[in-house]
Amino acid sequence: MKQLLLLTLSVLTLGISYNCKKVSYKADPSSVKLSLPDQPYEYNKVNTSIGKINNYYEDFTLINNDKATLGRVLFYDKALSINNSVSCASCHSQDHAFSDVVAFSKGFAEKQTVRNSMGISNLVDERNIGFFWDARETKIESMVFAPVANHIEMGFDRIDLVAEKVSKLPYYAALIQKAYGTTEVTEQRLRQGLSQFLFSIVAQNTKFDEGMYKGFSNFTAQESRGMKLFTENNCGTCHQITPSFSNSYNSFKFANIGLDVVDNDPGIDGQYKIPRLKNIALTAPYMHDGRFKTLEEVLDHYSNNIQNNPKLNFLLKANGSATPKKFEFTAQQKADIIAFLNTLTDKNLLTDKKFSNPFN
Ligand code: HEC
Ligand code: HEC
Structure with missing residues (x-):
């Protein structure tokens, strides 16, 4: 009897234990x-x-x-x-x-x-x-x-x-x-x-995509300033103005943006995929290790905190020098870029039934 009980118990534990990776x-x-x-x-x-x-x-x-x-x-x-x-x-x-x-x-x-x-x-x-x-x-x-x-x-x-x-x-x-x-x-x-x-x-179905058809007449002055800053500061060289804002047409697909002097995560030879920016306002926290909680923190990084990583991408180095660039965006400029990034949001995706949980 005792043996039977033990046997039953061990069968039960086996069934629920993940360590044995039983399906x-x-x-x-x-x-x-x-x-x-x-x-x-x-x-x-x-x-x-x-x-x-x-x-x-x-x-x-x-x-x-x-x-x-x-x-x-x-x-x-x-x-x-x-x-x-x-x-x-x-x-x-x-x-x-x-x-x-x-x-x-x-x-x-x-x-x-x-x-x-x-x-x-x-x-x-x-x-x-x-x-x-x-x-x-x-x-x-x-x-x-x-x-x-x-x-x-x-x-x-x-x-x-x-x-x-x-x-x-x-x-x-x-x-x-x-x-x-x-x-x-x-x-x-x-x-x-x-x-x-x-x-x-x-x-x-974003304000940005709509703008593409309307010469951006649908943009506020702030969103337009943000788009200009995004292009002029090479953000758009890496996060290219394509349907996804990734870098499918770039000559390089990966980059190091100087998050640290020494990386914890090897990525791909010290670099990471240049991520899409579509829906970026909805996908916090940011970066491969989720270190930034807000887009403001991301902008602070590009603005003043780029580190001198050996793999730092040339676009993020000061002109003709080996040292990290400081974009030194003003508070207004950061807010403008973020306003632009907000035009990349497709809210429809969040509620569209075809993408929702069918088990509900
Ligand atoms: C426990 C959390 C977790 C689960 C469960 C999970 N993922 Fe992910 N997914 C991640 C993480 C973390 C990454 C990034 C991994 C990396 O870069 O090494 C990722 C990346 C991805 C990407 C890459 C997107 C890109 O732009 O490169 C796709 C696609 C994806 N997951 C689909 C799926 C699918 C499909 C499933 C279910 C079969 C799934 N994931 C289950 C955490 C998860
Ligand atoms: C040299 C190419 C390059 C340039 C220039 C660049 N980025 Fe990035 N960006 C990246 C890479 C690579 C990552 C991911 C880095 C990581 O996780 O290690 C990233 C991450 C981001 C993220 C977070 C994405 C996510 O899903 O977590 C945002 C937002 C962003 N960049 C905005 C900008 C803005 C705004 C500018 C201009 C001020 C800019 N980037 C300039 C390559 C670039």
């Missing part, structure tokens, strides 16, 4: 109710101030609405973590333009990520750059399962078990059937569904 299944997946529309949402269209425009995937084909719908469910499904504790959305929340509000996010076992969670939008521009702060992944379908496998984020060190686990969740059969014509759950289908959903998140 854990939902108590009763058949009770899960998804709220999905009868006709899929239009993931293949982007809302802009001049109406809807087509939305393309990594390979320039139109986004597939049924695949993206599958991806939406996967993005919000905690089953994608080894112990059903976190989903992609835990660190990429719609309320914050798919970023997290803390410098480092909590993964499946309460351990913290080593970098700041990035906001997700306009990933199509990332094709020529790569994903993550060090741009280490260049193809979206190979990137998407990196967080699933990550030992801090979602903990599936055996990625082959993901499709097996998903195939035991009854609510996926219809989604996969719609997207692919059969109910077979394969790793490739899951990767592609997630990727299609991620690519459908595009911030293009």
